[in-house]
Amino acid sequence: VxxxxxxxxxxxxxxxxxxxxxxxxxxxxxxADYLLDADVGASCHFLHVETEFSFRTRILDYLWAGLPIVATEGDGFAELIDAEGIGRTVPAEDVDALADALETMLVDTAAAADVRAAVERVARSFTWPVVLEPLVEFCRAPRRAADAARWAGTAVDAPAPRTAAPSRV
Known part of the structure; x- marks a missing residue:
């Protein structure tokens, strides 16, 4: 191909x-030099089990660069693209649909402007402070997993074990 x-x-x-x-x-x-010179971010792939469970980090780069996104269906980002209006998704291997989506994002200035505004809004939810917040909160108040009792024979609401700080020699 x-x-x-x-x-x-x-x-x-x-x-x-x-x-x-x-x-x-x-x-x-x-x-960044390439992304900031681009007009659209495209992510095309075949339907496969890997597609369904993948996390396409290049799409994070497209969000960072403020690019409208054209991607094939079949993964979590495709669902986000459709739900948030941050681009267009097309069926895998559908050349005509891909060409139409790319043409819309490259030629239809009103559609591209709407998508760029949505990209700017959605990109804020993928910044480090936002995506790390659940981990930071867990570190502030660690707790056992809900199924920990089944595996360790302890109460679910028992505090997470704490280890002593390493001694300095």
Whole structure:
């Protein structure tokens, strides 16, 4: 598929002007340069068990960069995209639906503006202070898991065991 995509882009004279191919991995430190120059974030994959249970971190990058998202259906992010209006989802391997969704996000300025506003709103819920809050709260008041008694023979509401601080020698 990648080779066919490159061949078509070359035939259409789009390489280097509208279509860019990365020959190597983009260094983590450089990814913002690519994202901030992009007009849309796309995440396309086949339907597979891995798809259903994956967490597509590249979509977090799209949210950070304020990009409208076009993604294939089948994972939790697709549900978020649809529910929050932060882009468009399409069936896997549906080329026409993918082209339509990309065209909408790239050409329909009103639709893209609405999506960008939704992306800005939703992105705030994926910042470190927000996503770490449940862990911080747990660390402030640790407790045993609800099913701990079944495995350890202790009461569910028993406080979590605390270990002594390591001694300094």
């Amino acid at each position: 990648a080779a066919r995509c490159r061949e078509l882009a070359e035939e259409l004279g789009l390489v280097g002007t509208h279509v860019f191919f990365n020959e190597d991995w983009v260094r983590y430190e450089d990814r």
